Amino acid sequence: xxxxxxxxxxxxxxxxxxxxxxxxxxxxxxxxxxxxxxxxxxxxxxxxxxxxxxxxxxxxxxxxxxxxxxxxxxxxxxxxxxxxxxxxxxxxxxxxxxxxxxxxxxxxxxxxxxxxxxxxxxxxxxxxxxxxxxxxxxxxxxxxxxxxxxxxxxxxxxxxxxxxxxxxxxxxxxxxxxxxxxxxxxxxxxxxxxxxxxxxxxxxxxxxxxxxxxxxxxxxxxxxxxxxxxxxxxxxxxxxxxxxxxxxxxxxxxxxxxxxxx
Amino acid sequence: xxxxxxxxxxxxxxxxxxxxxxxxxxxxxxxxxxxxxxxxxxxxxxxxxxxxxxxxxxxxxxxxxxxxxxxxxxxxxxxxxxxxxxxxxxxxxxxxxxxxxxxxxxxxxxxxxxxxxxxxxxxxxxxxxxxxxxxxxxxxxxxxxxxxxxxxxxxxxxxxxxxxxxxxxxxxxxxxxxxxxxxxxxxxxxxxxxxxxxxxxxxxxxxxxxxxxxxxxxxxxxxxxxxxxxxxxxxxxxxxxxxxxxxxxxxxxxxxxxxxxxxxxxxxxxxxxxxxxxxxxxxxxxxxxxxxxxxxxxxxxxxxxxxxxxxxxxxxxxxxxxxxxxxxxxxxxxxxxxxxxxxxxxxxxxxxxxxxxxxxxxxxxxxxxxxxxxxxxxxxxxxxxxxxxxxxxxxxxxxxxxxxxxxxxxxxx
Numbered sequence: 001x002x003x004x005x006x007x008x009x010x011x012x013x014x015x016x017x018x019x020x021x022x023x024x025x026x027x028x029x030x031x032x033x034x035x036x037x038x039x040x041x042x043x044x045x046x047x048x049x050x051x052x053x054x055x056x057x058x059x060x061x062x063x064x065x066x067x068x069x070x071x072x073x074x075x076x077x078x079x080x081x082x083x084x085x086x087x088x089x090x091x092x093x094x095x096x097x098x099x100x101x102x103x104x105x106x107x108x109x110x111x112x113x114x115x116x117x118x119x120x121x122x123x124x125x126x127x128x129x130x131x132x133x134x135x136x137x138x139x140x141x142x143x144x145x146x147x148x149x150x151x152x153x154x155x156x157x158x159x160x161x162x163x164x165x166x167x168x169x170x171x172x173x174x175x176x177x178x179x180x181x182x183x184x185x186x187x188x189x190x191x192x193x194x195x196x197x198x199x200x201x202x203x204x205x206x207x208x209x210x211x212x213x214x215x216x217x218x219x220x221x222x223x224x225x226x227x228x229x230x231x232x233x234x235x236x237x238x239x240x241x242x243x244x245x246x247x248x249x250x251x252x253x254x255x256x257x258x259x260x261x262x
Numbered sequence: 263x264x265x266x267x268x269x270x271x272x273x274x275x276x277x278x279x280x281x282x283x284x285x286x287x288x289x290x291x292x293x294x295x296x297x298x299x300x301x302x303x304x305x306x307x308x309x310x311x312x313x314x315x316x317x318x319x320x321x322x323x324x325x326x327x328x329x330x331x332x333x334x335x336x337x338x339x340x341x342x343x344x345x346x347x348x349x350x351x352x353x354x355x356x357x358x359x360x361x362x363x364x365x366x367x368x369x370x371x372x373x374x375x376x377x378x379x380x381x382x383x384x385x386x387x388x389x390x391x392x393x394x395x396x397x398x399x400x401x402x403x404x405x406x407x408x409x410x411x412x413x414x415x416x417x418x419x420x421x422x423x424x425x426x427x428x429x430x431x432x433x434x435x436x437x438x439x440x441x442x443x444x445x446x447x448x449x450x451x452x453x454x455x456x457x458x459x460x461x462x463x464x465x466x467x468x469x470x471x472x473x474x475x476x477x478x479x480x481x482x483x484x485x486x487x488x489x490x491x492x493x494x495x496x497x498x499x500x501x502x503x504x505x506x507x508x509x510x511x512x513x514x515x516x517x518x519x520x521x522x523x524x525x526x527x528x529x530x531x532x533x534x535x536x537x538x539x540x541x542x543x544x545x546x547x548x549x550x551x552x553x554x555x556x557x558x559x560x561x562x563x564x565x566x567x568x569x570x571x572x573x574x575x576x577x578x579x580x581x582x583x584x585x586x587x588x589x590x591x592x593x594x595x596x597x598x599x600x601x602x603x604x605x606x607x608x609x610x611x612x613x614x615x616x617x618x619x620x621x622x623x624x625x626x627x628x629x630x631x632x633x634x635x636x637x638x639x640x641x642x643x644x645x646x647x648x649x650x651x652x653x654x655x656x657x658x659x660x661x662x663x664x665x666x667x668x669x670x671x672x673x674x675x
C-alpha cells in the first residue's frame with residue numbers, strides 16, 4: 001500500500017495509517033497492534049486506555065519512536081517516521097517527544113537540574129544554555145528550590161515533576177506519559193494531572209497511557225484499545241482537573257468525522 | 263563538550279564504586295608498575311655497566327690481552343680445549359709490547375688470585391683478592407688513594423715487598439689504627455703497607471675493597487702465578503682512536519711473537535670494555551625481549567577484568583541506558599560514555615602504576631648502587647597503554663550497551 005496520499009497537513013501532530021506490530025515468539029506470531037489509524041491534532045489531550053495485552057504499550061512505544069512498526073505509516077509533526085534508523089529515531093525522540101514514565105526513570109546519582117539538562121546534552125547545547133533552560137523549566141514545574149537535590153531526596157510527586165521538566169525541556173511536539181500517576185498517591189496524582197492540565201492550557205499536546213478512568217477523566221479524548229485495535233475513540237469534556245473548567249466546543253465533535261481527513 | 267560530559271559521568275561512576283573500580287584496574291596497575299620499574303632498572307643497569315663497570319673493571323680506552331676470554335658463554339668443548347692449549351702470557355710479552363707499541367699508551371701487567379692475609383696482631387683475613395700489578399695499574403683503573411702512596415717503577419723493578427690495601431681489608435686488619443708502615447703477611451711472606459685505596463664499593467655484589475695489591479715483580483707475583491707468567495697485559499691509550507690503533511698494533515705484535523701464520527687464528531684474546539659489555543648487552547636484550555611479554559600478559563588480563571567489570575556495569579545500568587536512549591542518546595553517545603569510563607578507569611590504574619613504579623625505582627635506587635631513574639618515555643608509554651587497554655576493553659561493552667533496545671532496556675529492573 002502507498003500511504004503517501006495520507007501525509008497529514010495542518011495541525012495534525014500524529015497520524016498513523018495501518019499501523020501494525022507483530023511479535024514473533026517462537027513459532028507463534030502475536031499481533032500486538034493491527035491496522036491502527038489515528039489522527040491527533042495539536043493541543044489535544046488524549047488518554048490511551050485498554051486492558052493489559054490490549055496493545056497500548058506497543059502503541060505507546062511506536063508513537064514514542066522507541067520501536068518501529070511491522071507495517072503501516074506514522075507521521076509525527078508532519079514527517080514520516082517509518083524507515084528511520086536508530087540514530088535518526090533517537091534524534092526524533094530528543095526533539096519531538098517528551099517521555100514521562102510511571103517509575104520516573106530519573107538518573108539516581110544526578111541532581112534534579114542535571115536530570116533536566118540531559119536531553120539538551122544529547123541535543124548538543126552548551127553548558128550555559130543547558131543550565132539556564134533547565135533552571136527555567138524546574139521553576140515552571142515548581143521545583144526552583146530543589147534543583148540540587150538528588151531524586152532520592154525528593155518525594156514521588158517532586159520526582160515526577162522533575163521528569164515532566166525533563167520531558168518538556170526540548171519543547172517537544174508531544175508529551176507522552178505512560179501511567180504517570182501509577183506510583184503516586186491520589187493527592188499527588190491530582191497535582192501531577194493539574195500540572196498536565198496547565199501544560200495543555202499552554203498549548204501542549206499530551207498523550208496519557210493509563211488504565212485508570214479517573215485519569216482519563218482529565219483528558220478531552222479517550223482512545224480505547226482492545227486486541228490491538230481501536231475499539232472506541234471519543235472526544236469528551238474533561239470532568240476533572242483545571243481543564244475541566246474550560247470546556248471547549250472544539251472537542252465536542254465526534255472523532256472520525258469528515259473534518260478530520262483533509 | 264560531549265567528552266567533558268562523558269568524563270564527568272565516568273568519574274562519578276568510578277567514584278561511586280571505589281572498591282570495584284580498584285579491583286578492576288589491578289591488572290593495568292600491575293602492568294604499568296612493572297613497565298615503569300623494569301625500564302628504570304634496566305636503564306640504570308645499562309648506565310651502571312657502561313659507566314661504572316666498564317670504567318672500573320677495564321678502564322677507559324683500555325685494551326687487555328688475555329690467554330682466555332674473561333667472560334664465556336657456554337663455550338664448546340673444542341673451544342675450551344683450544345684455550346687450554348694456548349701459551350701463557352709472560353713478562354717478556356709485556357716488555358716486548360711496551361717496547362714496540364708506537365701509539366702513545368701506558369702498558370701494565372696484572373695477575374690475580376685469591377688468598378689469605380695475616381695482620382700484625384695475628385688476625386687472619388681469608389678470601390682476599392690478591393693482585394700483582396705494574397705501577398700503572400692504579401692509573402689504568404682510575405683508583406685514588408685515601409692514605410699513603412702507590413709504588414713506583416723502581417720499587418717494581420726491585421721487587422719490593424710493599425702492598426696497597428683495599429679499604430675493607432685495611433679496616434679489618436687495622437681498625438682505626440694507621441696501617442701505613444705496618445707489616446702484613448701474605449701466605450707467610452711479609453709486605454709493608456704503603457697505601458690504602460679509597461672505598462670502591464661493590465660491583466654485582468662483590469666487594470671491590472677486600473684486596474691487596476703489590477708490585478708485579480714483588481713476592482706477590484709467585485703467590486698468584488707461576489714464575490714469569492702474567493694474567494693480563496693492559497694497554498691504556500689516550501682516547502678511543504688511539505685505542506683502536508693500539509689494538510691493531512697489539513694484535514700484530516702478539517701474532518709475531520707467537521710466530522702465527524696469516525691463516526692461523528689468534529691464540530690470545532684482545533678485550534675492551536665494550537667486548538666485556540657484550541655479555542651484558544645479551545642479558546639486557548633478553549630482559550627487553552621478555553618483559554614486554556610480561557607487561558603484555560598483565561595488560562591483557564587487566565583488560566579482560568575491565569571488560570568484565572564494564573559488562574557488569576552496563577548490565578546494571580540497562581535501565582539508565584534505556585532512559586538515555588529514550589530521551590535522545592544516539593549509539594555513539596552511549597559508546598562514547600562507556601569507552602570514556604573504561605579508558606578513564608584504566609588510565610587511573612596506569613597512573614597509580616606509574617606512581618608505584620617510581621616508588622619501586624626509588625627503592626631499587628636506595629638499596630643498590632644502580633643509578634635508577636624513571637624514563638619519561640616509560641611513563642608516557644604506560645599511560646598510553648593504559649588508555650589503549652581501557653578503550654579496547656570497553657569496546658565490546660560499549661557496543662553492547664549501544665545496541666540495547668530502548669523498549670527492553672526501559673523495562674529492565
